[in-house]
Amino acid sequence: MLIELSIRNFALVDDLTVALLPGMTVVTGETGAGKSIIIDALGAALGERTGTDVIRSGADTASVDAVFEIGDCPKAAAALQEAGLADGDDGIVVLSRQIGAGRSACRVNGRPVTAAVLQSISKHLVDVHGQHEHQTLIHEENHLEFLDNFGGADHLSFRRTYEQAYHEFREATGKLRNLRERSRERGQRLEMLRYQVEEIRAAEVRAEEEDELQAERQRLNSVEKLRELADEALSLLSGGEETVGATGAVQQAAGNLSKLAEIDSSLGATAEELTGAAAVVSEAEHSLYHYLGSLESDPQRLEEIEGRLDALSRLKRKYGDTLADVISYLQSAEEELAAIEDFEAEEARLQGIVQQTRETAVGQAEALTKARRALGKKLGKAMTEHVGPLGMPAARFEVELRPVGGQAEGDAPAGLGPRGGDECRFLFCANPGEDMRPLVKVASGGELSRIMLAFKSLCSRGSEIPSIVFDEVDAGIGGQTAHKVGEKLRELAAQAQVLCVTHLPQIAGLANNHLHVEKIVSDGRTKVQVRALAESERAEELARMLGADDDDTTARKHAERVLKRGTQR
Numbered sequence: 284m285l286i287e288l289s290i291r292n293f294a295l296v297d298d299l300t301v302a303l304l305p306g307m308t309v310v311t312g313e314t315g316a317g318k319s320i321i322i323d324a325l326g327a328a329l330g331e332r333t334g335t336d337v338i339r340s341g342a343d344t345a346s347v348d349a350v351f352e353i354g355d356c357p358k359a360a361a362a363l364q365e366a367g368l369a370d371g372d373d374g375i376v377v378l379s380r381q382i383g384a385g386r387s388a389c390r391v392n393g394r395p396v397t398a399a400v401l402q403s404i405s406k407h408l409v410d411v412h413g414q415h416e417h418q419t420l421i422h423e424e425n426h427l428e429f430l431d432n433f434g435g436a437d438h439l440s441f442r443r444t445y446e447q448a449y450h451e452f453r454e455a456t457g458k459l460r461n462l463r464e465r466s467r468e469r470g471q472r473l474e475m476l477r478y479q480v481e482e483i484r485a486a487e488v489r490a491e492e493e494d495e496l497q498a499e500r501q502r503l504n505s506v507e508k509l510r511e512l513a514d515e516a517l518s519l520l521s522g523g524e525e526t527v528g529a530t531g532a533v534q535q536a537a538g539n540l541s542k543l544a545e546i547d548s549s550l551g552a553t554a555e556e557l558t559g560a561a562a563v564v565s566e567a568e569h570s571l572y573h574y575l576g577s578l579e580s581d582p583q584r585l586e587e588i589e590g591r592l593d594a595l596s597r598l599k600r601k602y603g604d605t606l607a608d609v610i611s612y613l614q615s616a617e618e619e620l621a622a623i624e625d626f627e628a629e630e631a632r633l634q635g636i637v638q639q640t641r642e643t644a645v646g647q648a649e650a651l652t653k654a655r656r657a658l659g660k661k662l663g664k665a666m667t668e669h670v671g672p673l674g675m676p677a678a679r680f681e682v683e684l685r686p687v688g689g690q691a692e693g694d695a696p697a698g699l700g701p702r703g704g705d706e707c708r709f710l711f712c713a714n715p716g717e718d719m720r721p722l723v724k725v726a727s728g729g730e731l732s733r734i735m736l737a738f739k740s741l742c743s744r745g746s747e748i749p750s751i752v753f754d755e756v757d758a759g760i761g762g763q764t765a766h767k768v769g770e771k772l773r774e775l776a777a778q779a780q781v782l783c784v785t786h787l788p789q790i791a792g793l794a795n796n797h798l799h800v801e802k803i804v805s806d807g808r809t810k811v812q813v814r815a816l817a818e819s820e821r822a823e824e825l826a827r828m829l830g831a832d833d834d835d836t837t838a839r840k841h842a843e844r845v846l847k848r849g850t851q852r
Contacts, residue, residue, distance in 0.1 A: 520571065
């Protein structure tokens with residue numbers, strides 16, 4: 284669960300650390316006090332997209348650290364392990380986010396990570412229900428996601444199996460379509476490829492040939508200079524009629540030293556070294572002699588080399604920057620040529636793959652549809668039971684599944700889509716005697732909020748996410764309904780840590796913990812501060828939420844009753 288949130292230079296917060304406890308925690312304060320800033324800061328730490336406009340005026344960067352205890356969250360531990368971020372066994376994980384004028388920096392346990400990695404871990408730690416998340420229910424394209432998420436990890440794994448089968452089907456279909464599109468210009472392409480393949484094959488290109496030819500060209504262009512230098516070196520080694528060359532001198536010195544070593548054995552090693560040197564110098568003289576004999580001008584060979592290099596340059600201009608690129612182009616052209624020449628066989632092969640992958644995808648889609656129908660009945664019954672106590676005692680909730688393409692439920696699938704063969708929509712009726720109608724057409728904003736709360740409550744039962752955040756789930760409700768919503772949140776808090784931003788005293792009075800947010804002015808600047816309310820302070824805050832002024836004892840007594848009623852549960 285979330286145990287601490289530290290925020291620095293984020294919006295109106297300069298430096299704030301909030302400790303969080305298990306159970307249900309409410310966050311209250313005057314409208315505009317900055318309650319949602321706390322939720323926004325937490326979202327930044329979880330990897331949500333955050334702009335530089337959140338940086339406090341006068342600061343260069345904003346930063347948020349969220350500290351979690353994950354001992355009861357194996358999925359988060361597995362995500363850390365997969366990312367190579369599992370350190371120690373203390374069960375503490377710190378998610379950090381720094382927002383600056385440049386790029387945003389994300390860290391897990393102090394180690395830099397990408398935003399994607401941060402999100403892959405945080406999604407197992409916190410489920411944030413934002414102020415307007417219930418509005419996702421008014422878009423029917425989202426209903427299938429709600430249904431699948433209700434099914435939990437096993438059902439989602441089943442759906443991913445279908446998605447893989449669908450991907451393979453679409454990939455095979457795309458390859459077949461591309462092959463047929465290419466066939467329309469097959470003749471022209473075939474002629475060009477044959478010419479290119481023949482041209483490169485005839486050239487018999489080797490990747491290292493150009494370097495070899497350039498080295499040989501340089502040697503032929505420098506024959507006279509090479510001969511002059513080699514002849515001079517040979518003269519120094521061999522000497523002349525009146526001079527002893529280096530070879531003779533070293534050999535003579537080696538002979539003398541060998542005789543000296545016979546008299547003074549301490550010179551033995553030196554004599555051996557010089558004898559070896561004499562052999563090396565003599566060998567070098569013979570090599571130079573033969574090298575000089577091989578140095579001949581060859582204008583014809585030089586012309587051949589220039590012609591070959593020019594031909595290789597033309598090939599490179601057509602097919603690649605290097606001869607290796609030319610060879611690679613030849614290989615790909617040969618493969619494409621073979622595919623075009625064997626078009627009918629390739630088309631038949633791809634048609635077989637399309638048929639096979641389609642059958643697999645259809646089979647997976649039908650199995651997924653069957654699972655969704657059972658899941659839809661279960662969700663409809665459960666939602667009806669859960670929304671009843673939330674101020675809608677006669678409400679009914681149903682899940683309608685239709686095949687992609689709009690055919691009636693029970694018919695064969697009209698088609699396949701990325702999410703299966705189904706379209707889904709939720710049906711709802713809030714009042715007795717009325718027909719079931721699409722949820723998006725009949726539910727009010729307040730009803731949508733309560734429906735979303737019921738859905739979150741249901742999903743949390745099979746979820747391993749330890750913390751759930753509600754940002755003003757009380758929109759559009761009041762009175763006894765607000766109390767029922769508070770009870771649902773309290774019930775949910777028995778399964779997961781719940782953090783709830785609220786304006787309603789009926790909800791706040793049911794909390795285990797109470798945080799109060801307010802704006803203060805210090806040194807001429809406005810900032811947000813958060814403090815945990817003691818039990819003796821909670822009634823005063825509930826009275827404020829009830830609209831009490833300084834002399835309103837009736838409101839205070841009512842607040843005390845609300846608080847007492849909540850704490851007795």
